[in-house]
Amino acid sequence: MAVFNIKNREIECKIVYYGPGRSGKTTNLEYIFKTYKKQVADQMVTIDTEGDRTLFFDFLPMGLGKIKGCDVKVQLYTVPGQVQYSSTRKLVLKGADGIVFVADSFTIRREKNMLSLKDLDQNLKECGLNIFKIPLILQYNKRDAGGSIPIMSIEMMQNDLNKQLKVPYFPASALTGEGVGGTLKECMKLTLVHLQKEFKWAQ
Amino acid sequence: MGIKEQIKTVLREAEIYRTQGLFNEAMVKFKYASELIEKNVKPENGRHLVNGITKKVELLKQTISKYNDPEKPPEMPVEIQNLIREKFSFSTDKESAALDGAIALTKFGQFERAIKEFKELLKMESFRLVAAKNILRCYFASSTSSSSAAEGAVFQYKEWLTLGLFTPGQLEKIRFFLENLLREKGIESGLPAAKEEKAAIKMEVAAKKAPDKAMPAIKPLIEIPGSGEEEEEFLDVSSVGIILETGEKKNPEIILDVSFQSGNMVCLIVPVREKLLIESMKAGLRLNNVQFYSPIAILNGSGVVAAFTKISSGPKMGNYSLDLKMFTN
Ligand SMILES: Nc1nc2c(ncn2[C@@H]2O[C@H](COP(=O)(O)OP(=O)(O)O)[C@@H](O)[C@H]2O)c(=O)[nH]1
Ligand SMILES: [Mg+2]
Numbered sequence: 001m002a003v004f005n006i007k008n009r010e011i012e013c014k015i016v017y018y019g020p021g022r023s024g025k026t027t028n029l030e031y032i033f034k035t036y037k038k039q040v041a042d043q044m045v046t047i048d049t050e051g052d053r054t055l056f057f058d059f060l061p062m063g064l065g066k067i068k069g070c071d072v073k074v075q076l077y078t079v080p081g082q083v084q085y086s087s088t089r090k091l092v093l094k095g096a097d098g099i100v101f102v103a104d105s106f107t108i109r110r111e112k113n114m115l116s117l118k119d120l121d122q123n124l125k126e127c128g129l130n131i132f133k134i135p136l137i138l139q140y141n142k143r144d145a146g147g148s149i150p151i152m153s154i155e156m157m158q159n160d161l162n163k164q165l166k167v168p169y170f171p172a173s174a175l176t177g178e179g180v181g182g183t184l185k186e187c188m189k190l191t192l193v194h195l196q197k198e199f200k201w202a203q
Numbered sequence: 204m205g206i207k208e209q210i211k212t213v214l215r216e217a218e219i220y221r222t223q224g225l226f227n228e229a230m231v232k233f234k235y236a237s238e239l240i241e242k243n244v245k246p247e248n249g250r251h252l253v254n255g256i257t258k259k260v261e262l263l264k265q266t267i268s269k270y271n272d273p274e275k276p277p278e279m280p281v282e283i284q285n286l287i288r289e290k291f292s293f294s295t296d297k298e299s300a301a302l303d304g305a306i307a308l309t310k311f312g313q314f315e316r317a318i319k320e321f322k323e324l325l326k327m328e329s330f331r332l333v334a335a336k337n338i339l340r341c342y343f344a345s346s347t348s349s350s351s352a353a354e355g356a357v358f359q360y361k362e363w364l365t366l367g368l369f370t371p372g373q374l375e376k377i378r379f380f381l382e383n384l385l386r387e388k389g390i391e392s393g394l395p396a397a398k399e400e401k402a403a404i405k406m407e408v409a410a411k412k413a414p415d416k417a418m419p420a421i422k423p424l425i426e427i428p429g430s431g432e433e434e435e436e437f438l439d440v441s442s443v444g445i446i447l448e449t450g451e452k453k454n455p456e457i458i459l460d461v462s463f464q465s466g467n468m469v470c471l472i473v474p475v476r477e478k479l480l481i482e483s484m485k486a487g488l489r490l491n492n493v494q495f496y497s498p499i500a501i502l503n504g505s506g507v508v509a510a511f512t513k514i515s516s517g518p519k520m521g522n523y524s525l526d527l528k529m530f531t532n
Contacts, residue, residue: 021224056279109228115486115510
């Protein structure tokens with residue numbers, strides 16, 4: 001759904017943070033908002049009601065400046081994770097150019113991660129997209145919590161989620177910021193490479 | 204680890220899950236901690252602890268039921284509504300994009316604003332009917348009581364009767380649509396028609412032409428326009444009959460109620476007594492023998508299980524929720 005304006009040499013793309021409820025999608029965007037102030041184009045819009053009944057979504061527009069002679073803009077979204085908000089989740093996913101799947105490292109959320117990834121696969125299909133083709137990054141979030149509660153090993157999460165996909169992955173802590181920038185940058189990179197095939201935007 | 208340590212660890216875990224908003228997980232841990240205490244700690248020492256935990260569990264239950272409450276989402280500030288309208292309309296021509304935007308607003312529960320947008324769309328011949336139906340549906344979705352919804356919708360319909368904006372045929376379709384909305388709420392109404400005798404004939408035609416967009420919609424919140432994404436185009440289904448294929452034995456048809464529909468996806472409630480069905484369901488499973496019941500037509504088809512989960516809270520707790528993608532033959 002990226003928009004490429006040839007005249008102004010401007011490309012605008014959409015990246016969606018997907019994942020089970022409470023995995024840390026909003027926290028990712030909050031960290032990006034705080035840390036990359038210069039690139040943030042406007043206010044972050046967080047539409048959480050009552051703490052977090054994320055029926056809605058978060059929205060963060062960014063301008064990454066000139067890349068290969070082209071002005072690159074990106075809009076970050078999060079989806080409502082709760083199972084029952086399937087129809088709004090699909091609406092937010094529509095037109096995504098790249099996806100960050102934020103998985104929860106808590107052992108107790110193991111199954112929820114897998115179900116959410118399945119849900120992503122399904123919803124992408126319904127949008128006419130293919131999980132094996134769309135730029136996708138896995139983020140294993142909440143690595144900082146290991147001291148106080150059971151978390152899964154990276155190997156286990158790789159085995160659960162990335163065995164077939166074989167996409168880049170990042171251990172992260174959205175709370176401390178570890179891995180957050182890396183995740184986004186890698187996703188941007190894949191997305192722009194992907195869009196190059198379509199638009200030939202780079203000079 | 205001694206038992207004391209173990210209890211402490213479980214309680215600490217429960218607290219963390221609670222602060223992370225993982226309420227169901229917290230609940231399970233708190234209950235486990237109570238069990239551990241009751242089994243291993245002398246009552247005079249343990250009672251105090253267990254009481255404390257019981258209070259926490261009660262609070263959690265309240266929080267969980269609040270989260271699951273299908274309470275209407277709040278009306279958002281205009282800027283956010285504008286954002287929704289702008290960002291979630293994908294059509295390239297301006298008019299269709301406006302319709303997309305209005306529909307997106309309804310999906311996010313912004314009904315008052317959506318009504319405004321749909322009223323703008325009434326000005327355009329090609330969207331008039333779909334906009335009118337959506338307006339009526341918004342009345343029902345946004346009202347807290349079905350009687351006030353009905354009042355608003357009927358008032359609106361009567362106004363349209365006098366406006367000369369719609370053709371008699373369109374008015375008839377709208378009336379038919381509204382009567383069905385009302386019937387769903389248990390309200391039988393004799394709505395005035397545009398022209399009495401023509402009406403009867405038109406209704407018959409409408410009834411025979413299923414599936415048709417003039418058909419009464421049962422569950423979905425919004426009316427999907429004729430053009431655009433075909434994935435959303437599906438008749439409105441009130442219940443689904445499934446015949447399981449297990450070995451040579453012929454299984455009876457299991458009829459399930461639709462709790463929600465969006466396009467060709469339906470969410471079905473599976474009562475816990477349907478053991479055979481529950482055992483065989485899993486995401487990705489294809490069901491080859493499925494009947495879709497709508498108020499007018501029964502269609503044969505197949506379905507693919509998109510999700511199958513146990514309902515863990517709310518009034519339907521213990522039953523299962525089955526998301527099914529529908530395909531007609
Ligand atoms: N310990 C820890 N907690 C996190 C991390 N990321 C998010 N959280 C917490 O997890 C909860 C849910 O996070 P949120 O971003 O709202 O999740 P979302 O539903 O995916 O948007 C909040 O209480 C966050 O503080 C993390 O990296 N480490
Ligand atoms: Mg969130």
